[in-house]
Amino acid sequence: MGRVRSTRKAALGALVASALAAGAFTPTPTANATCMSAFGLNNGNGCTSNLTTLAIAIGNGASANAGNALFGGAIAIGDLAYAITNIAGFTFAGAFGDGATSSTLSSLFGINLQFGPGTATTLGGALNLVLGLNPDRTGTTTTGAIGLGNIVVQAGPGSSNAIGGFNISIGLPAGSGPQTTGASGLGNLAFQIGPGSVTTVGGLNIALSIAPYNNGQQVTVAGIIGTVALNFFGGASSTVVQSYLSGALNLFGEANDILVQGLLSTAASIFGTGNKLSMTGAPLAPLSLMLNVFGVDNVLTALNGPLSFMAALNVEAQNLFLKGPGININNFQLPKFLLPPSAAAKATARVAAGAPAEVAGSVRQAVAAHTIRTTTAAAATESDTTTPSPAGASAENTTTTTVDDDSGDAVTEAATSSSGRHSATTTSTDEGGAGDPTTAGKSTSTTAASGGRHRKSEASSDAGDSSAKSSSARGVGGGKHRKP
Numbered sequence: 001m002g003r004v005r006s007t008r009k010a011a012l013g014a015l016v017a018s019a020l021a022a023g024a025f026t027p028t029p030t031a032n033a034t035c036m037s038a039f040g041l042n043n044g045n046g047c048t049s050n051l052t053t054l055a056i057a058i059g060n061g062a063s064a065n066a067g068n069a070l071f072g073g074a075i076a077i078g079d080l081a082y083a084i085t086n087i088a089g090f091t092f093a094g095a096f097g098d099g100a101t102s103s104t105l106s107s108l109f110g111i112n113l114q115f116g117p118g119t120a121t122t123l124g125g126a127l128n129l130v131l132g133l134n135p136d137r138t139g140t141t142t143t144g145a146i147g148l149g150n151i152v153v154q155a156g157p158g159s160s161n162a163i164g165g166f167n168i169s170i171g172l173p174a175g176s177g178p179q180t181t182g183a184s185g186l187g188n189l190a191f192q193i194g195p196g197s198v199t200t201v202g203g204l205n206i207a208l209s210i211a212p213y214n215n216g217q218q219v220t221v222a223g224i225i226g227t228v229a230l231n232f233f234g235g236a237s238s239t240v241v242q243s244y245l246s247g248a249l250n251l252f253g254e255a256n257d258i259l260v261q262g263l264l265s266t267a268a269s270i271f272g273t274g275n276k277l278s279m280t281g282a283p284l285a286p287l288s289l290m291l292n293v294f295g296v297d298n299v300l301t302a303l304n305g306p307l308s309f310m311a312a313l314n315v316e317a318q319n320l321f322l323k324g325p326g327i328n329i330n331n332f333q334l335p336k337f338l339l340p341p342s343a344a345a346k347a348t349a350r351v352a353a354g355a356p357a358e359v360a361g362s363v364r365q366a367v368a369a370h371t372i373r374t375t376t377a378a379a380a381t382e383s384d385t386t387t388p389s390p391a392g393a394s395a396e397n398t399t400t401t402t403v404d405d406d407s408g409d410a411v412t413e414a415a416t417s418s419s420g421r422h423s424a425t426t427t428s429t430d431e432g433g434a435g436d437p438t439t440a441g442k443s444t445s446t447t448a449a450s451g452g453r454h455r456k457s458e459a460s461s462d463a464g465d466s467s468a469k470s471s472s473a474r475g476v477g478g479g480k481h482r483k484p
Contacts, residue, residue, distance in 0.1 A: 034058050037066075053085070059098070066093075076100070085112075091122070098137070110145075118142060118154075125150070128162075154181070164188070167200075177216025188222075196220070202227075211235050222248075227260075241267075243284060262288055262305065272296065275312075281305055 035045030037055040042048055046063040047055040053066035054073040062081045064074040069085040076083040076095040083095040088107040095102040099117040104110060106124045114120035116134030118141030125147045132154050134141040139157025147164045154160035156173030160181040169190045171181035177195025188200035192209045195216030200207045205222040207229045214235030222229035226245040231237060234250040241248035241260040248260045249268035256269045257276045263286035267277045272295040279285050285305035292298055294314040302308045307325040312318055315330050322328040 034062075035064070037064075055083075057081070057083075074102075076102075095120075097134075114141070114143070116141065120144070122146075128152075132160075150183075160190075162190075171198075174212030175214060175216070177214065179216070192220070194218075196231075199223075205229075209239075211237075256292075262286055265289065265305070267300075268292070269295070272298070276300070278302070279305075279308075 035043055035047035035055075035057045037043065037047035037049040039054070040049055040051045046057050048065045048067035049055040050067055050069070052071045053069045055064040055066045055075070056073075057064040057076045059077060059081055060079045062076045062078060064076045064082075065084040065086070066072055066074040068087050069091060070089040072085045072088055072091045072093075074083040074085045074093045078096060078100055079098040081095040081097065081100045083093040083102045085091050085093045085104050085107075088104050088110070091104050091107040091110040092112070093102040093104045094113045096114070097116040100114040101119045102112050102114045102121075103119070104112045104122040107122045107128065108126040110122050110126065110128045110130075112120050112122045112128075112130045114132040116132075116137055117139075118132045118134045120130045120132040121144040122128050122130050123144065123146050125145065127149045128145040128147070129150070130143050130145045130152045132141045132143040134156060136156065141154050141157060142159040142161075143152050143154040144159075144161045145152045145163075147162065147167070149166040150162035150164070151168045151170075152160050152162045153170045153172075155171065156179070158171050158173070158179030158181070160169045160171040162169040162182070163184045165186050167183035167185065167188045167190075169181050169183040170192070171179050172193045173179070174194040179192060179195050180197045180199075181190050181192045182198070183190040183200045185201055185205070186203045188202070188204070189206045189208070190198045190200045191207070192198040194210065194212040195214055196209055196211055196218035198207045198209045198220045199222075201221075201223040203225050205225070205227045207220045207222040209218060209220040209231040211218050211231055211233055217236040218231055218234060219238045219240070220229045220231045221240040221242070223240075223242040224244055227241045227243060228247040229239050229241045229249075230247070231239045231250045232252060234253045234256060236254060237250045237256040237258075239248045239250045239256075239258045241258075243260055243262045243265065245264050246260050246262045247266040247268075248258045249266070249270075250256050250258055251268065251270045253269050253272040253275070255274045256272060258267050258269060259278045259280065260267045261280045261284060263284045265279055265285055265288040267279045267290040269275050269277055269292040272292045274297045275292045275295050276298070277290055277292055277300045279288055279290050279302045281304045285302060285308065288302055288305040288308040289310070290300055290302055290308075291311040291313075292300060293312070295312040295318075296316040298312045298315060298318045298320065300310055300312055300320045301322070302310050303323040305325065308322050309326070310320055310322050310328045311330070312320055313330060318331060320328050320331055322333070327334045
């Protein structure tokens, strides 16, 4: 069993080696009117093949060469048509029409076709499809692909190319101006109808321009990652987005210039002419939006972002500017509300600016002391306006006086005077006497003495029976409302 497998491998290796050798060492014969070479059988009229390939040429000066390929073919039909498949496997090259050229090199599972005057080329890679069409036979058509899984189509005069992997580059005619379409990177789409230039660079970008019969000065570019650049019926315009997950749109406008460098940002001009929209940042302007609708000759500039919103709506020759976050609509800007820095914030900023450790400690202590004083003053003010507090008195004096009444009773008066804002109380006590034992030890009166601004009323009463003596002590106050 192993010997059979070895024999099969050896036969396959010999077949491959003979196929490559046949092409490698067989010179390209002189082109004649018609020739055909299949499986290594050459007639020497301009066609070359090997054991696994096929070569056919029809037309004056036409030639086809598949001598250095494996399981492929080359066909050239037309005067001076030329098709070659070189160092390639499972690849086909076809040139159809006068002056058509189809060339492949180091290609695997590829198709390379040219119809009409022009050149279609595949250089390296696998699974590429290259198609050039020039049915009107005017100008020159150029198509090319390098990489893996690219699709390149160019119809009419112009060029279309793709470099990288899984890119699509398509250019279709609609006018007489020059046309260039290109995709470079991974998973990009570049599509164009009409003259101009459409380019994608990076990954997962889309650049689309539909501007038929313009003068060929429109430029549409989508670059970096996940961007979209659209130009619909906008001649002589530049629509460029070079950012991440952002977009630039020019819809139905002429001579507009749009540039976007942001993150999740978009700039668009709709039904406008001669406008310039610029959204840039350092390095990007994230989460921003810019609009120009029915505007003419306006200049819109947004810097840095984020959250910048700018719009020019049905205005002409206006200059709108916005830096940082904000809203600007037709030069009407919402004011920015910024709170002034507090003393503590200023001190902290000075410390953060590089003050020494000792100074930083002193500043923090000063800020804390300032906060305590402010809190204490606020509490004292609130106490003064509500309920009197004994702590509010600044000084207090007490005087005791003993007097005798007509009955021989001794009455002691204790007077307390205050120089503060709130008064203390005055108490008179009857120590009792031999003449009237019923009044001994009774408290006879209290009188308020105040040195503050609001003096209390005086009162003297005896809570005992009708025979009790009464006396009063009048406080001396230093306030504004002193009673006579």
